[in-house]
Amino acid sequence: MSRCKKLEIHVETEIAEGLACQEGLVLAKEYGGTKIILETDCQKIYHTLCSDHEDFSYQGAVCQSIRREAAHLEQVIFSWARRSANGVAHSLAKLASCNSAFFYYTGAIPDTVWSDFPPAER
Numbered sequence: 001m002s003r004c005k006k007l008e009i010h011v012e013t014e015i016a017e018g019l020a021c022q023e024g025l026v027l028a029k030e031y032g033g034t035k036i037i038l039e040t041d042c043q044k045i046y047h048t049l050c051s052d053h054e055d056f057s058y059q060g061a062v063c064q065s066i067r068r069e070a071a072h073l074e075q076v077i078f079s080w081a082r083r084s085a086n087g088v089a090h091s092l093a094k095l096a097s098c099n100s101a102f103f104y105y106t107g108a109i110p111d112t113v114w115s116d117f118p119p120a121e122r
Helices: 013-030 043-050 058-070 087-097
Strands: 002-004 035-040 075-080 103-105
Touching: 013 035, 013 043, 013 058, 035 043, 035 058, 043 058, 043 075
Parallel strands: 035 075
Antiparallel strands: 002 103
16 A cells, blocks of 8 residues: 655755655555554665664654654564665655555556556566
8 A cells, every 4th residue: 555645845956855755654554554664765765764873963853753653553664775775765766756646556556557567567
């Protein structure tokens, strides 16, 4: 399942990724998820989420908000993936940037996401 939406403000990519991670946890909670693997391709967000060091930056505040959201779930594992392994997330982000509405997907992968991948990878 996935959700994408357009941000109405311009923010650094790290902040946008953090906000997307937070939305992912909200979506998981809404659908009754309890054990979640939250994967990001942003090393700065990943390291901030995994660090015990207090970060007073805007990025740190977003990560603190993610941790608060994660505390409402039974288990959340933070994971980092190379950007090249995270193509679906980037396809959804591209879709969100072109639309003003929320999109929710459960089950089948949207055609707009499939079209970003060569036939050999489908």
